[in-house]
Amino acid sequence: MDSISTEVLFIILGMLVLMSAYFSSSETGMMSLNRYRLRHLEKQKHKGAKRVSKLLNRPDRLIGLILIGNNLVNIAASAIATIIGLRLFGDMGVLVATIALTLIILIFAEVTPKTLAALYPEKVAFPSSVILSILLKVLFPFVIMLNWITNGLLMLIGVSSEQREQHSLSSEELRTVVNESGALLHKRDQDMLVSILDLEKVSVEDIMIPRSELVGIDVNGNWKKIQKQLTQATHTRVLLYRDKIDNVVGYIHARDALKLLSKNQFNKTTLLRAVRELYFIPEGTTLNIQLLKFQHAKERLGLVVDEYGDIQGLVTLEDILEEIVGDFTTTMTPTPSDAVTLQPDSSYLVDGGASIRDINKEMSWKLPTDGPKTLNGLIVEYLEDIPESNISLRIAGYPVEIIDVADNKIKTVRVMPEHFISQTND
Known part of the structure; x- marks a missing residue:
């Protein structure tokens, strides 16, 4: 070292500090990446994302590589700074070099680069992944040896290096992500996504038309009255029952009634033949489950029944969809309901x-x-x-x-x- 001038040593020290800043920023940038955005970019064939994902598949190797490089340059920088301090300040140079290098490392090789990497992880991680991939190949034997030792120590405390934190979101966490998406999603889109997540919290009883408000047609009644009720019905599907709503026989679609009417075959006998079977829903069924059941059964409405088989109310597919997108008949301006x-x-x-x-x-x-x-x-x-x-x-x-x-x-x-x-x- 005596043959190397002090000016050259300063240049070497500066380069080592820059290398330390690189390793520090790379570590923070890699660990600060949004895993879901990274997966998205990887699916889009982004080269940087693919390199980073490959490195993050084995975080123990990545961290080992970064720490090997970071510690090597920091220890080398400490040795160079000590030599410079001794040349410039004599015996006091060790203390001066220690204090000065600590401040320089903290400011220029730790806090500043790590803060920058935390703010812009993609801009730091993607380019640095090129160098890290090359270094991993060059230093692979040392990285494997280091991992072998550290993994052995982890096994002593009952931790396996194969264990991975599963980066999956619960419905509550996903709801938070949607609510905090800000300008990325329109407010109405946010509300719809949250409403979909809330379907698992809402049961059919929450949205059903209660039994006391069910409207149907008594097929044992006067035929003229039945005709009048059918022509004045506000829904395309009308419940049919005998004497009381508990004795429901099915429902008829307005389209079927019109076909019979157009053929002059509309009477009580043909009406009963056109009756469609009802779909029954156990009370307590959540809306997300019922939506799937409607889809699989190719049904659009069902009667909610309790454990004794008694009718509690009626739920339609439209009722569930309105829980997601809002009332189809309401305007965009909120107005108090009739209730x-x-x-x-x-x-x-x-x-x-x-x-x-x-x-x-x-x-x-x-x-x-x-x-x-x-x-x-x-x-x-x-x-x-x-x-x-x-x-x-x-x-x-x-x-x-x-x-x-x-x-x-x-x-x-x-x-x-x-x-x-x-x-x-x-």
Whole structure:
């Protein structure tokens, strides 16, 4: 070393610091890459992504290679800095070199390059993968020997080098990814994707038309009345039953009725022949499962039944699709539904039979949904009795006044939303 000038030693030291910065930034860049974007780029035949993926398939070898290079250049830099310090400051040179090199390594070879690599991992990792791939081939025997020793130590504490963290997302994590996608996804697309993920949390009871609201035609009734009901039906599929809705016989499609009518063969006998079998759905079935069942069975509607086989309500394919894309008949501008009516005093009159989920979604309220499905059921469960009118209570922080009760059901209530509560408290 005595034959090498101090100026040359400074140049060598600078090169070693740059090499240390390269290894530090490469390690951070490789480990900071988005694995899902990397897979996407790899499928797009991106050369840099393919090189990086190959290196990351064995992270123990990659880390071993980077640490071998980083430690070699740092130790060499320490030796060079000590020689320079001794030449310039004598015995004090060791201390001066130690302090100066520590600061230089921290600033120029650690913090700065690692911060840059964390901010722009692809711009750092993809180019550096070329050099790392070459170095891995050159230093492969040393890397294997180092891995053999370190893997042996890991095995002593019960950790296998073959173990890998599975980079898979749960539905909750995927929901977070969608919500935080920002400008990458339109707000409406985000809502649709989140709604698809939420299908597994919603059961058919949450969206079904309840039994009390089912509309059908009694085939044992007067024929003229049956004809009138069919012609005035608002749905293309109409339930048919005998005497009462519990004795349902099937449903008829409006298209089938029109065919019979066009052939002058429309009578009660041909009507019953055209009846289609009903599809039954066990209560508690989640919407994601029911959507698949509708698809496999080639059905578009089904009756929800409880464990005793009693009819609880009706669910259609359109009901499930509306959970994803929203109501087909509503405009883009949110407006209160027929079940919720704004009053001059900023309170709301709400239909007692309205779905709590629909009310919460439309009004951004937070009424509890883990129990009864309707507002009437929620109040009855809370009071443990069928109340009379003009009774007030508070549910989930909302003052509720019972306005109308009839036929053992709460027909109308007045609800004070949270913003109105805060105003009155002020």
